[in-house]
Amino acid sequence: MNSKLSLEKDKIKIVLLEGIHENAVKMFKEAGYSNVDHYPAALDADELKSAVSEAHFLGIRSRTKLTEGVIDAAPKLTSIGCFCIGTNQVDLTAAAMRGIPVFNAPYSNTRSVAELVLGQIIMLMRGIPQRDKAAHAGGWLKNAKGSFEARGKTLGIIGYGHIGTQLSVLAESLGMNVIYYDVINKLAMGNASSCSSMDELLAKADVVSLHVPATDQTKNMITATEIAKMKPGAHLINAARGNVIVIDDLAAALERGHLAGAALDVFPVEPSGKDDPFESPLRGMPNVILTPHIGGSTQEAQENIGIEVADKLITYSDNGSTLGAVNFPEVALPVKDRMHTRFMHIHRNVPGVLSKINDVFATRGINISGQYLRSEGGVGYVVVEVDEEIKPGLGIRKELEAIDGTLRVRFLF
């Protein structure tokens, strides 16, 4: 490695927050990245800015909000890993426009969420939350009132993606009829059938479970209007994202008795740090299961996520590959040969940048042996490979950085 031009691995600071699994730390260390700060929980705003100030790579889960301000407090930040599925906690555009790819783990915790929801369906249909609370308080609600088998009932799944489809299969094994609604055409699992509208699903389902991502379209998707379309006595489950349901409207429907129960794992406002109490109008309602955003929090999921996301960050650091990035042009690069030098140029996606990059090498008589280019949205990513050893002092970095529209330049030796 040419240490004058490229940072030694042990100088690269990795900051992992929110109790990311030890597997991730192990992966980094095995790959030669020994400078890892591993925090067991989320940090408050000031602690966060201080922790990220020297970070080259940052790992978070859903609690850490990476706003533009936080990203600006991390001038060395090269890449972000969301050790979860959701990436809505990160200002993805702000990251992209600073040349920072963001990675996540799109599959590793999906089974855990589907299993939790399956359990919640049975608990809600048997009226367990209220019986459990009564027994803890010395009561004894031994009756069959409002208790039903799941067998033969209809589960309506909104968002038939990785989690929705797994839940579909598990629920059918219980003998449930499964219907689903998705904005794109999805192949039905088993005997499930699709609904042509969300209204159709709401009118037919005994239990509705939400599995959509956080987008502008899914924000406040379930309001008093949609709840009124649900069957009287139905149940609602949300393990997707908190702002998909207008929580006051749900609380009102539960108070009125229009809905028999609900299970919520995600909330419009979730505690941001250790001293921040959980507040919700649903607190204290006997027929509501409240869980602290633990749908994906199993040993199996966290172990796998630790490996998956650490691997993506290491690959980006070692090779420049951006396969799997959620906000960035995806370029799959071969493992870097020790004999090659790789230059990565991240820029605003405007015409003419490529020829200016090539000129930097041509004017120095340096032959380009490989080139990769991809642009997406507002960002272009060009990787240039040369066969020869590049000596410091040629002014290549300075000239690449001076190209109009440059967001970031990285070298790998």
Ligand SMILES: NC(=O)c1ccc[n+]([C@@H]2O[C@H](COP(=O)([O-])OP(=O)(O)OC[C@H]3O[C@@H](n4cnc5c(N)ncnc54)[C@H](O)[C@@H]3O)[C@@H](O)[C@H]2O)c1
């Ligand atoms: N509670 C937790 O701990 C936990 C864990 C993992 C994921 N999640 C959340 O669950 C969400 C879903 O995860 P996934 O892996 O199934 O995602 P996915 O991308 O595989 O599936 C989402 C599905 O929703 C559909 N969709 C999008 N907008 C829609 C709309 N307006 N109406 C109907 N369908 C719509 C998509 O077409 C897709 O099929 C994630 O985005 C994440 O926010 C929560």
Ligand SMILES: O=C(O)CC[C@@H](O)C(=O)O
């Ligand atoms: O682990 C977390 O904090 C988030 C879990 C889940 O919401 C996800 O997006 O994967």
